[in-house]
Amino acid sequence: LSDKLDKALHVLKGHGSITEVNVAETLKEVRRALLDADVNFKIAKEFTNTVKEKALGQNVLTTLQPGQLMVKLVKDELTELMGGDAEGLNLSGNPSIILMSGLQGSGKTTFSGKLANFLKTKKSKKPLLVACDVYRPAAINQLHVVGDQVGVEVYSEEGNMNPVEIAQNAIAHAKQNGHNVIIVDTAGRLAVDEEMMTEIANVHKAIDPQETLFVVDAMTGQDAVNTAKAFNDRLNFEGVVLTKLDGDTRGGAAISIKSVVNKPIKFIGTGEKMDAIDVFYPSRMADRILGMGDVVSLVERAQEQFDEEEARKLQKKIAKNQFGFDDFIKQIQQVKKMGSMKDLVGMIPGAGKAMKDVDIDDDAFKHIEAIIHSMTPDERSTPAVINGSRKKRIAKGSGTSVQQVNQLLKQFDQMSKMMKMMQGGGGRKMMQMMGK
Ligand code: GDP
Numbered sequence: 001l002s003d004k005l006d007k008a009l010h011v012l013k014g015h016g017s018i019t020e021v022n023v024a025e026t027l028k029e030v031r032r033a034l035l036d037a038d039v040n041f042k043i044a045k046e047f048t049n050t051v052k053e054k055a056l057g058q059n060v061l062t063t064l065q066p067g068q069l070m071v072k073l074v075k076d077e078l079t080e081l082m083g084g085d086a087e088g089l090n091l092s093g094n095p096s097i098i099l100m101s102g103l104q105g106s107g108k109t110t111f112s113g114k115l116a117n118f119l120k121t122k123k124s125k126k127p128l129l130v131a132c133d134v135y136r137p138a139a140i141n142q143l144h145v146v147g148d149q150v151g152v153e154v155y156s157e158e159g160n161m162n163p164v165e166i167a168q169n170a171i172a173h174a175k176q177n178g179h180n181v182i183i184v185d186t187a188g189r190l191a192v193d194e195e196m197m198t199e200i201a202n203v204h205k206a207i208d209p210q211e212t213l214f215v216v217d218a219m220t221g222q223d224a225v226n227t228a229k230a231f232n233d234r235l236n237f238e239g240v241v242l243t244k245l246d247g248d249t250r251g252g253a254a255i256s257i258k259s260v261v262n263k264p265i266k267f268i269g270t271g272e273k274m275d276a277i278d279v280f281y282p283s284r285m286a287d288r289i290l291g292m293g294d295v296v297s298l299v300e301r302a303q304e305q306f307d308e309e310e311a312r313k314l315q316k317k318i319a320k321n322q323f324g325f326d327d328f329i330k331q332i333q334q335v336k337k338m339g340s341m342k343d344l345v346g347m348i349p350g351a352g353k354a355m356k357d358v359d360i361d362d363d364a365f366k367h368i369e370a371i372i373h374s375m376t377p378d379e380r381s382t383p384a385v386i387n388g389s390r391k392k393r394i395a396k397g398s399g400t401s402v403q404q405v406n407q408l409l410k411q412f413d414q415m416s417k418m419m420k421m422m423q424g425g426g427g428r429k430m431m432q433m434m435g436k
């Protein structure tokens, strides 16, 4: 998915502004990528329509690449679609009861072990695992193996075929033994059927869990959505666990399920090992899907700080060759508002690593600002008038040397030439130059 989106958003690079044509092109690719990731057709279409409206309705920032703006729009929309904020577990019960539901092979038993481990190590809980998959002896055994691996007690009853009874007995056992969380593993079948649903609904009713989690294999794509709906209709579950999201498994199910049942995805499973569990963060998942890392936060910060109106004025000045030191200092102040140079450079893909050992001196700006402040308005708007004696005066006034003044004048001259060449590239190019 990430590759496809990369490519899709690439379409926009090199274009000066987001036009209706290249928005449509890009979104066609985005939609294709979503469909390939098993996102429901209707949802993918709605999604791209929303992004399109927002893209066209928004004034393109002259200071940034339109492609990045699209990345941000797509990312924000994806995040929203997957639920906005991360949602935790309700562990207010004493003991808190968590019921696992889902088809056979979805990963319930494995996830039960992972969750027990997570609650034990990360939340200092004392969990109890309960084996309510009574049809296959191997299933009970499997839970014991998992429990041993994470050092969590497993409650099971040999020969008892009544999961409701077992679950109730387990609660009593937990209370007696100071367990504050109970994780009930249940039997699933290969497909949704009435018997399975009745059984889990009975267990659900009898133990009244704080959290019923629906566990679903992310690789099952569209089927995952139908299964989620069937379970939700019967159990009205609290949250979803998306398993087998290892490596580059398509994350489309996350998007579709949330849209269809409107329940938060709470955890993801990313491997067979007991530590392969992650809290689900919609924005991280969107990042992962987009594969663009910190570009998004760079765009966000830039958006907060750059005044579009200013940027437009600046472009006009550059085009008319009227760019002076007053404008220059404004630009520096804008960039400074965005954070330290080091932070900023670190957010540029690729540059972060390359620049890691380079010392970027935020103080360098102080000299520059001091020099500019020591200039007269005339000197600022027409730097050509700055002769030898003026340089001496400026250096003295700013506590710098004539050499430093010369250096700044030279840099400024080069920059003005470059900007003219670029024909009004605006703040983005300024930023690039100042980063150097
Ligand atoms: P259950 O029938 O719902 O209890 O499913 P299991 O917990 O027995 O899991 C079925 C299979 O999926 C097992 O082979 C697990 O090792 C595997 N599995 C479970 N979760 C994950 C995961 O997050 N990633 C991968 N790669 N495999 C998983």
Ligand code: MG
Residues within 6 Å of the ligand: 105, 108, 109, 110, 133, 139, 185, 186
């Ligand atoms: Mg199982």
